[in-house]
Every structure is written in structure tokens, then in C-alpha cells.
Amino acid sequence: MKAIFEGNPDVKELEELFHSDDKCLEFLAEIKWEHGFICRKCGNTNHCPGKAPHSRRCTKCKTEESPTSGTIFHNCKFPIHKAFYIAYNVCKGKEDVSTYEFARRLSLRQMTCWNFKTKIQNALRAMDSLSENEKTSIQKFFQ
Numbered sequence: 001m002k003a004i005f006e007g008n009p010d011v012k013e014l015e016e017l018f019h020s021d022d023k024c025l026e027f028l029a030e031i032k033w034e035h036g037f038i039c040r041k042c043g044n045t046n047h048c049p050g051k052a053p054h055s056r057r058c059t060k061c062k063t064e065e066s067p068t069s070g071t072i073f074h075n076c077k078f079p080i081h082k083a084f085y086i087a088y089n090v091c092k093g094k095e096d097v098s099t100y101e102f103a104r105r106l107s108l109r110q111m112t113c114w115n116f117k118t119k120i121q122n123a124l125r126a127m128d129s130l131s132e133n134e135k136t137s138i139q140k141f142f143q
């Protein structure tokens with residue numbers, strides 16, 4: 001899964017990712033906990049599955065962390081697979097897709113697409129001021 005945005009992504013894998021929220025969360029979780037789980041609150045490294053899909057819960061302080069927290073996908077108001085589609089096209093796409101075209105392809109409002117596209121572009125510009133997780137997720141898109 002991790003290799004999806006590295007090198008030449010497999011079209012089939014991308015398609016899967018662009019149609020499934022679950023796959024997107026799995027993808028983010030793999031990047032986030034690539035080097036294992038560390039609780040952000042207490043530093044404990046043991047976890048059990050959280051309530052939300054692909055989230056993890058600290059066995060000590062019970063803090064739950066979602067794969068999206070600390071990434072540009074956190075609190076996204078529309079399905080995350082659509083956000084992935086926009087992010088991928090903005091970061092790696094060969095064509096400059098307009099926000100009207102994104103809106104048409106994804107059945108979203110143009111303003112929604114414009115807001116998210118702008119968020120990604122700003123994030124790319126401000127890479128240095130991002131948290132490690134955000135950086136990682138963006139770099140993965142960029143490679």
C-alpha cells in the first residue's frame with residue numbers, strides 16, 4: 001500500500017484508494033505508524049484498536065488517535081477518498097484540474113473543492129511549518 005504514491009503508482013491501486021474511505025484510512029495509518037505506535041499523550045507504545053476504523057487506542061491512558069489527525073485530511077467535511085483524489089491530482093497530476101472539473105468528477109460543490117485545493121497548495125508552500133505527520137503525508141504524495 002505504501003508504495004502507491006511512490007514511483008509510478010499502480011492505476012488499479014489508485015482506483016481502489018479513490019473509491020474507498022477505508023483504504024484511505026488504512027493508507028494513512030500505515031504511514032503514520034510506520035515506525036510503530038507511540039501515544040502522543042503518555043508515550044506508551046502499546047495499543048489496541050480504537051472505535052473508529054483504523055484508529056488506535058493507547059492501552060495505558062486510553063487516548064484514541066485517528067489516522068487523519070495531524071494530516072491535511074483531518075476534519076475533512078466530505079468523503080476522504082474524494083479528498084485523496086484531489087490531493088493526488090494537485091500533487092502529482094500531469095494536468096491542472098480546475099476546481100469546477102473536480103466538482104463535476106466528484107459530485108461536490110465547487111467551493112468545497114476550491115477550499116480543499118487551496119488548503120493543499122498552502123500546505124505545500126508552508127512545508128517547513130507543518131507537523132511531522134503532515135509533512136510525511138505530503139511528502140508521500142510528492143515522491
Ligand SMILES: [Zn+2]
Nearest residue numbers: 039042058061
Ligand atoms: Zn497513552
